[in-house]
Amino acid sequence: AQSVSQHNHHVILSEAASLELGCNYSYGGTVNLFWYVQYPGQHLQLLLKYFSGDPLVKGIKGFEAEFIKSKFSFNLRKPSVQWSDTAEYFCAVIDTNTGNQFYFGTGTSLTVIP
Amino acid sequence: EPEVTQTPSHQVTQMGQEVILRCVPISNHLYFYWYRQILGQKVEFLVSFYNNEISEKSEIFDDQFSVERPDGSNFTLKIRSTKLEDSAMYFCASSERMRHRSNQPQHFGDGTRLSIL
Incomplete structure (x- = not known):
């Protein structure tokens, strides 16, 4: 299974x-x-997604992510964080061979200090 | 923007009782999902539902769990006899029809916090 x-x-x-x-x-x-x-206290919101094409994906709120297939990585980046970016961030993957099920990472808690 | 709505936002139930969590997916979506997030842990897939039947389910989704689409708008998750370890945040999600190799992102509701006493 995917992890x-x-x-x-x-x-x-x-x-x-x-x-x-x-x-x-x-x-x-x-x-x-x-x-x-x-x-905090809110639902999951989609920041960005990659399906195919340009491996550098731009999302909302100034976030971007780069898909590097050779490294099986999809790192999230933002050049300059704000206090309002304090949140939990989850990476998720759909394995297209096994269906439509999401596999989530354990999450990263980001705290931005003013 | 249309949203997935879930009720109630917080449910407190005695162990052994039945609980029903309700979700109203986005109206033109055809795929429906339930996930849960135990405090401090990752979001886990429970089940997906399409065309009035379960299309996938995880090991977590045992005989105590069931899903139903009782009418054209609601999608429910029932836990027959709750256990302490069922305490978690339960998220409903929906997506448009999946086209071949072009998955639509899933839209999540706010979640229902289930507390088992």
Whole structure:
């Protein structure tokens, strides 16, 4: 079965610092990749997704992610974080060979200090 | 923007009792899902539902769980006899019809926090 690893469990940054959150998946076939954000007390929201094409994907709120197939990675980046980016970030993968089920990473908690 | 809605937002139930979590998916969506997130752990897939039947389910989704689409708008998750370990946040999601090799992103509801006492 597919598995998703997010290596950073808790990240603390000052405002304006750059952010990179790691995400690696285990399956080497055709996958669709997503990053979701969960603000405190709120539901999961889609930040960005990759299905095919340009491996550098731009999402909402200034986030972007780069799909590197050779490294099975889909890292999330933002050049300058804000206090409002404090949230839990989840990487998710759909293995297109096995269906429509999402496999989620364990999440990374981001705290941005003003 | 249309949203997936879930009720109630918080459900407190005695162990052994039956609980029904309700979801109203986005109206033109045809695929429906339930996930759960135990506190401090990752979001886990429970079940997917299409064309009035379960299309996939995980090991977590045992005989105590069932799903139903009782009418044209609601999608429910029933836990027959709740256990302490069922305490979690339960998320409903929906997506448009899946085209070949072009999955639509799933839209999630706010979640129902289920507390078993």
